Amino acid sequence: MKVPFLDLSRAHRGLRDEILASFAATYDAGRFCLGADVTAFEQDFAQAVGAPEAIGVGNGTAALHLVARALDIGPGDDVVVPAFTFIASAWTASFVGARPVFCDVDSRTYNATAETIAAALTSKTKAIVVVHLFGQAADMDPILTLAQQHGIPVIEDCAQAHLTTYHGRPVGTMGVAGTFSFYPTKNLGGVGEGGAVVSTDARLMDRVRLLRVHGSNVRYQHDAVGYNYRMEGLQAGALRVKLSHLDRWTALRRSHAERYREGITLSDTILPQPAPWGDSVYHQFTLLHPRRDALRQHLSDHGVGTDLIYPRALHQQPCFQDVGPADGTLPVAEELARTCLSVPIFPELSEAELDHVIATINHFPG
Numbered sequence: 401m402k403v404p405f406l407d408l409s410r411a412h413r414g415l416r417d418e419i420l421a422s423f424a425a426t427y428d429a430g431r432f433c434l435g436a437d438v439t440a441f442e443q444d445f446a447q448a449v450g451a452p453e454a455i456g457v458g459n460g461t462a463a464l465h466l467v468a469r470a471l472d473i474g475p476g477d478d479v480v481v482p483a484f485t486f487i488a489s490a491w492t493a494s495f496v497g498a499r500p501v502f503c504d505v506d507s508r509t510y511n512a513t514a515e516t517i518a519a520a521l522t523s524k525t526k527a528i529v530v531v532h533l534f535g536q537a538a539d540m541d542p543i544l545t546l547a548q549q550h551g552i553p554v555i556e557d558c559a560q561a562h563l564t565t566y567h568g569r570p571v572g573t574m575g576v577a578g579t580f581s582f583y584p585t586k587n588l589g590g591v592g593e594g595g596a597v598v599s600t601d602a603r604l605m606d607r608v609r610l611l612r613v614h615g616s617n618v619r620y621q622h623d624a625v626g627y628n629y630r631m632e633g634l635q636a637g638a639l640r641v642k643l644s645h646l647d648r649w650t651a652l653r654r655s656h657a658e659r660y661r662e663g664i665t666l667s668d669t670i671l672p673q674p675a676p677w678g679d680s681v682y683h684q685f686t687l688l689h690p691r692r693d694a695l696r697q698h699l700s701d702h703g704v705g706t707d708l709i710y711p712r713a714l715h716q717q718p719c720f721q722d723v724g725p726a727d728g729t730l731p732v733a734e735e736l737a738r739t740c741l742s743v744p745i746f747p748e749l750s751e752a753e754l755d756h757v758i759a760t761i762n763h764f765p766g
């Protein structure tokens with residue numbers, strides 16, 4: 401049996417007519433860049449993720465960039481970023497000329513903690529980026545307390561955490577702002593690029609809205625140096641269709657994760673566990689194994705697709721060699737990069753496929 405790591409076509413087949421109908425409506429009305437479809441999606445999405453408002457943008461990286469600009473982060477500033485995440489989390493600092501200061505992460509949630517963040521604070525820290533990695537909320541209360549003590553805003557990178565909550569509070573609404581990605585592989589993915597900013601701070605949102613479209617609220621008057629980070633109408637239409645399925649897809653991801661936890665018995669394997677403050681939405685199901693590469697090969701030999709997310713910590717990336725810290729100084733992030741293995745978790749997996757993944761893992765010759 402072959403089990404793909406991810407097969408978007410399974411969901412897309414069933415949604416084809418509905419999404420193409422939304423395209424036709426947008427096409428016929430010519431609402432291509434922002435417009436009524438984007439506004440409607442912004443309202444639906446804000447409601448779904450428990451935020452007072454959402455701003456649709458071109459992608460999740462643009463969302464982070466806009467928040468960095470809205471907070472006036474710039475050259476000479478430091479921004480704390482977890483070392484184990486996707487590179488775009490660090491672009492929050494780099495795009496505005498600030499320095500990312502990488503912090504270590506927790507070995508079970510894979511997320512930054514108040515302790516690891518505290519160790520990375522400097523006299524120049526202007527913001528903290530918290531990533532809710534793989535769909536699991538970081539332990540926010542101690543982080544928010546630390547941030548308040550130092551008067552530093554927390555940006556929540558929720559690119560992988562649509563519908564994730566922390567003690568019942570939606571991610572993206574606890575810090576100064578939250579950013580989402582709708583890259584096609586995300587739990588809520590478009591049929592192209594997309595992203596959003598959410599915040600409870602109406603003034604910050606006004607600034608993000610201004611910067612999203614060339615720093616301009618009034619035609620041909622530019623109050624700030626801005627960007628073309630508009631969301632496209634066609635994407636908004638597709639995302640609205642998909643948003644109506646997100647609760648069900650999230651429940652399926654959680655049930656697959658539970659099946660993995662019940663079934664996988666391979667020794668020396670560490671599986672993601674629900675945190676006391678709320679279960680993950682399982683953007684990834686990423687296990688840890690000391691012989692990760694051999695296990696990956698074994699799964700591939702038996703038709704199971706896997707991925708390494710992420711095989712290098714950010715301070716180990718070539719582009720950050722001049723930033724540091726040195727290799728060997730963030731041991732948990734480096735260990736995760738060496739031992740992590742993401743297995744299939746997309747909603748449409750069949751029970752037989754899940755059982756094949758489980759049996760193949762359990763038969764790995766130890």
Ligand SMILES: Cc1ncc(COP(=O)(O)O)c(C=O)c1O
Nearest residue numbers: 459460461486488489559581583
């Ligand atoms: C944690 C994280 N942050 C930011 C991004 C950037 O999102 P996008 O690819 O939409 O620019 C991604 C997704 O790729 C991500 O996984």
